[in-house]
Amino acid sequence: MLTLATLAGGIVLLYILKLRRVKVPISSTLLWDRSVQDFKANAPWQKLRRNLLMILQILALLLLVFALARPFIFGTALTGGRTVMLIDTSASMLTSDVRPDRLGQAIDAAGTLVADFKSNDEGMVIAAGPTPRILASFTKDKAELLAALRRARDEAGGETNLDAALGLVATLSEGTATRVVIFSDGAVPDLSPVAVGDLRIDFYPLGESGENLAIVNAGARQNPFTDEFELFVALHNYYGEPETVDLTLNVDDDVIDVRTVELNAGQRSEVVLTSLPYIDAPINVTIDQDDPLLEDNSAYIVMQRQMRYKVALCTQGQSILLRQLLESMDQIELYTYEDGALVTKLAREEGAPPPRIDVWIVEGDAPSGIDPTASYLFIDTLNHPFLPVVPGTLAQEDYSADPPVIPTVVGLDRGHPVLRYTRFTDVRPKAMRRTQLQPWGRVLVDASEGPLLVEGSLEGQRTLYLAFDLYDSAFPLSRSFPIFMANAISYLGQSSAGLLGLSAAAGSRVDLIAPLEATRVEVTNPRGDTIGIDLGTRDFTLSGTTEVGVYHLAYYDAGGDVIQEQDLPVSLVNDDESNVAPAGTIRIQGVEEALAGGLNAEEIVGRREVRTNLEFFTWLIGIVLLIMGIEWYLYHTRAL
Numbered sequence: 001m002l003t004l005a006t007l008a009g010g011i012v013l014l015y016i017l018k019l020r021r022v023k024v025p026i027s028s029t030l031l032w033d034r035s036v037q038d039f040k041a042n043a044p045w046q047k048l049r050r051n052l053l054m055i056l057q058i059l060a061l062l063l064l065v066f067a068l069a070r071p072f073i074f075g076t077a078l079t080g081g082r083t084v085m086l087i088d089t090s091a092s093m094l095t096s097d098v099r100p101d102r103l104g105q106a107i108d109a110a111g112t113l114v115a116d117f118k119s120n121d122e123g124m125v126i127a128a129g130p131t132p133r134i135l136a137s138f139t140k141d142k143a144e145l146l147a148a149l150r151r152a153r154d155e156a157g158g159e160t161n162l163d164a165a166l167g168l169v170a171t172l173s174e175g176t177a178t179r180v181v182i183f184s185d186g187a188v189p190d191l192s193p194v195a196v197g198d199l200r201i202d203f204y205p206l207g208e209s210g211e212n213l214a215i216v217n218a219g220a221r222q223n224p225f226t227d228e229f230e231l232f233v234a235l236h237n238y239y240g241e242p243e244t245v246d247l248t249l250n251v252d253d254d255v256i257d258v259r260t261v262e263l264n265a266g267q268r269s270e271v272v273l274t275s276l277p278y279i280d281a282p283i284n285v286t287i288d289q290d291d292p293l294l295e296d297n298s299a300y301i302v303m304q305r306q307m308r309y310k311v312a313l314c315t316q317g318q319s320i321l322l323r324q325l326l327e328s329m330d331q332i333e334l335y336t337y338e339d340g341a342l343v344t345k346l347a348r349e350e351g352a353p354p355p356r357i358d359v360w361i362v363e364g365d366a367p368s369g370i371d372p373t374a375s376y377l378f379i380d381t382l383n384h385p386f387l388p389v390v391p392g393t394l395a396q397e398d399y400s401a402d403p404p405v406i407p408t409v410v411g412l413d414r415g416h417p418v419l420r421y422t423r424f425t426d427v428r429p430k431a432m433r434r435t436q437l438q439p440w441g442r443v444l445v446d447a448s449e450g451p452l453l454v455e456g457s458l459e460g461q462r463t464l465y466l467a468f469d470l471y472d473s474a475f476p477l478s479r480s481f482p483i484f485m486a487n488a489i490s491y492l493g494q495s496s497a498g499l500l501g502l503s504a505a506a507g508s509r510v511d512l513i514a515p516l517e518a519t520r521v522e523v524t525n526p527r528g529d530t531i532g533i534d535l536g537t538r539d540f541t542l543s544g545t546t547e548v549g550v551y552h553l554a555y556y557d558a559g560g561d562v563i564q565e566q567d568l569p570v571s572l573v574n575d576d577e578s579n580v581a582p583a584g585t586i587r588i589q590g591v592e593e594a595l596a597g598g599l600n601a602e603e604i605v606g607r608r609e610v611r612t613n614l615e616f617f618t619w620l621i622g623i624v625l626l627i628m629g630i631e632w633y634l635y636h637t638r639a640l
Helices: 002-016 032-041 052-068 102-115 142-155 162-172 320-328 480-497 591-596 617-637
Strands: 072-075 082-088 122-128 133-139 178-184 200-205 213-222 229-237 243-251 254-263 268-276 283-287 298-301 309-314 332-338 341-343 359-363 375-379 389-396 409-412 431-437 441-447 450-458 461-466 510-513 520-524 530-534 539-542 549-556 562-571 585-587 603-605 612-615
Touching: 002 052, 052 617, 082 102, 082 142, 082 162, 102 142, 102 178, 102 200, 122 142, 122 162, 133 142, 162 178, 200 603, 213 283, 213 298, 229 243, 229 254, 229 283, 229 298, 254 268, 298 562, 309 320, 309 480, 320 332, 320 359, 320 480, 359 480, 375 480, 389 450, 431 441, 431 450, 461 480
Parallel strands: 082 122, 082 178, 178 200, 309 332, 309 359, 359 375, 375 461
Antiparallel strands: 072 612, 122 133, 213 229, 229 268, 243 254, 243 283, 283 298, 332 341, 389 431, 409 441, 441 450, 450 461, 510 539, 520 530, 520 549, 549 562, 585 603
16 A cells, blocks of 8 residues: 555646646736746746645645555554453462462453453453353443453462363354453463464463462372371472471361471472371361462362272173172172072171162173162163163174274273273274264264263263173273273262262362252352252252362252251362463463474463554544645635
């Protein structure tokens, strides 16, 4: 557009080219001098005389051309289009190295940007915690946006998942020009390039100091040969100098132990307490350190005894390998289901009621019990009311087929506890059952012919389904088989025994199972606020556990009577969140590899003043109109 400025030469030519004159008789020579001057001004190639009208016209043209080029300056106001404000609500944002804390500073900075919005600008507020939450949808109402920003503090705690938040923004703003402003201390994992996509992202960095002393891990383990326990607590000193703290253990406000711990600068150290008796209440561990982040100065430990689960094996044949493996496992009490009755090697007392089974293992279509309170492991079963799949035809290994049928593992959920320390590539089934998932089923291991291992969760009942015959594969002979069976029985048994949700990490979603008769649960958080949840099924998820402390759950039956109560201790114990050193950039995955390869790489650099393009072409057009008005007035009044 700036090349249009050459049109100014045309205006100059109009003033130096001679015009064709018309002869007109005049009655007096008094006007002769002025006519000669006008003639000379239009004689070609004469010296150009100074003319105010020409200067005004050239100035108006240049300003108009400049306006068409859409000039802008970098500013701090977010104007034009739509703006999404992502507020990092992780625990590290509660660090008080700035006033009132990093989260408060983020809310204030975002509020300043909202105040700069023009009349047509829209904004959205998202709390970027473990699960992103929309606090305000796109709106032009500044009061609504400011109120949403204030509500961000209610979401503070736990970790942040910026990838999920950016994915939500990409979905909501698809097809529109949207700016994203991340208010964070930068203590976040590297972003996924897929999540970043084509979004225009600005990063507003917060925080000044990385000093902190934290409990970064805590737990208990039982001695396998005795009923005694060991407690371990990991501390990390993020200060630049040595620190000495007192580590105190409390149970129901009673002090059971105090240890003095000395930590060098930057040191991580573990404190181990041995030969402790079983304690059935949460143990509160605290340090007496007045540092910028108080949330990681306390943690809770729950002692969990090694459980013995009652397991019923239902087979059509001998199933010798599976039976021998189960009989060798110390953590289970094995029963077999024969002729509609449970049989065990240990004789029960006469008249004793039948045992309550935790896990049923059903091989093929062997007869089994129907128990909605127990968990089930199905092995190539075709008919059972609790199956998480609809079984179909059998896919036999056939290399001569077109295309060849070769059951092969193509994907698996490595983070699932059932698959921990296992290698399903060792399975190599010669045949597998093609299945369709029930609505409550989820694939854990996927194969070329369909799901190979499926998890089901329906109304508090957990099930696992193996889509192949054990003895038509290499699985029973692999090292992964006993590990898988131990993992599966533990995972299923915890559900049946009601051991889910003994403790939780701050900000996590906690899976819980209510008693069979429960229709409602009331949850009281550490501040004393109570919320009620109506239960449609036994299994439910508790979210909003961002505050460190003990959450109390009370289960009610249809008559309104309390049938069970449960305490859920929540701790931060997160090394990433306790390392509160602020970062000036947010990195994107693959940056280091790209730099090492000599390629251009990007990272989001933090700026305290979020830069945006402030266009001012409308003001230039207004000035052009003013100049043209002045030129018109001077020409017609002949004031020159």
